Amino acid sequence: MDILLVRLVTTISILLDSTTIILFLGIGYLLTFILISAYWRDVIRALTVRTFFLGKLAQSVSWFCVILRGDIPDFLSISIANSLMFVGVSLEIISLLSLRNEWRAGFRKLYLWGIWLGIIGFQLVILIHNEEDLRIVYGSFVLAFLQAPAYRLLRGSSLLMKVIGYFYLFVAAANVFRGATALLTDTSVSFFTPGIYQLIYLLAVYLLTVLSIMAFLLLWKEKINQELLHYASYDDLTGTLNRRMFTANAKASLDRYARKKEAVSYLLFDIDCFKDINDTYGHHVGDLVLKDVTNRIKQQLGENDLFVRYGGDEFGILLPGKNELESSTLAERIKNMLETAPSSLPVSYTVSIGVLTVVPDQHTLLEAMYKRCDQALYNAKRNGRNSIFRSQFSQ
Template structure:
């Protein structure tokens, strides 16, 4: 766009070298080049700082559009930067302020982006994009407290990949990583915004589903099993399955996440003992939950 703008300006100089036309042309071109910055204001993921910086540049765009129209409709002297007067003073002061504010704004945006990246790296598993254990534990404990007050159920799913060690030994760890990524991508399609998806380590994962009873969690578990059962991926040389333990509780003030994990881990073990590629529901004992 910049190259075409330069070529267009040279054509104006060659064939219609009027100052007001030149001023109007480059004013419109600069406004057009800056137009993508409107995404800072209109983007759904825009932060408060991004909206401020975007609004600042929208004012600059509006100013150049007004200047371009003014250049076509008025005399050259009234809109030239090189003619001493009030317009020149206001224009140069505005350029100075906008340049400094713009530079400061982009430094702050870079810092904000770096801070978000650090938070992401501290909260999510780098390979699969799922929550790491520490962040999951913090969020899950808050869910246990909130849903204990609401008197509503929580369901917990724990699963791992059947014969994952054999996959790594046969095809290599690179393929094993691809399996983990394929697994999480497929499962995320079944999760809601409030669901917590964690990678504990290796091929062991957990999902905490707020507000879901036994029927709902059974249905989700079966959907996940069916989604992965024999699913063929172009990036993988083989298919894979998972075994899954599922548990539903109505938490109270004494319910511990570790108790849910232990109980669901036993259910997962039973699912594997039953031949793998299946679901086993665990039942938590009230006395164990209140410990």
């Protein structure tokens, strides 16, 4: 078996020398960059997309500099080529982590320091002790460090994304192995030395090139789908649920609590004299008031509570599991809290609230609850505004 493996490697090495393999790799990077840039010309301005493609471009230039080693100054084929590879790999990882919302402040600082130290350290190696083995050791360990954060792709991902994440880790481990081999043995692991190490490593890099494109496309599609779902489910201005999504979730919640035979409360409220605020201070201030109302109320709600903007300044809150006392307490707390306007707003405001509590059954309709609560809100307005009125519900 060993003899056959050696013969296979020798045959492949004869058919494809190191320069040819690296040339194909560089062309693959470049074509990937060009084709997807053309396909995604409409979204190339997005920061994450731009970061990913700049990373691929940097890696393409790096590989072509390596191919031309001996025909161009070593400064370009060694110093610049490896620095571009560090930057390109980093940008690729950063873009993937950004799409997974894993590019966070604390880790970001450490990673950026790692990039700069990796580049500076490599230049010091060239200046102080410019030998190929030492460059391979240092460069391989730096690349492994830069690729290692791919483990964050494994968190809550699909099976395919986990495979891609593990493959990134495999290439990072391959870099560690390559560096350790160069450090601890006399075996040449240079790209320009045909052999099993060259074949395995370049094959892994080539497969990673393909998989990284797949990973980015999948994550980008997932991000777009999430944004579309968000826009279809939430109010743009306030971030509350829109009527359609609220209705679907509220009906499901009523069915669930009907089976549990537990109380559900419902609050319907609007901002007193909101039209006067718009007419006097302008719609911009009116929008600020709406945002302030929702931001402050969200802090008072539980995980299972449903908050909807019906339109204009009318809002509703479904409180699964809240009885009369609990819903009245919350309504009073909201009313009192909103009486004091924040200093950032040029106007103060109040709200009137209609409240309803019911133990739902299979015949309980959300529309009927809304009508009863709307009547309660009307009574609260009639009582002088900035008040709360509780309604009773009959099936």
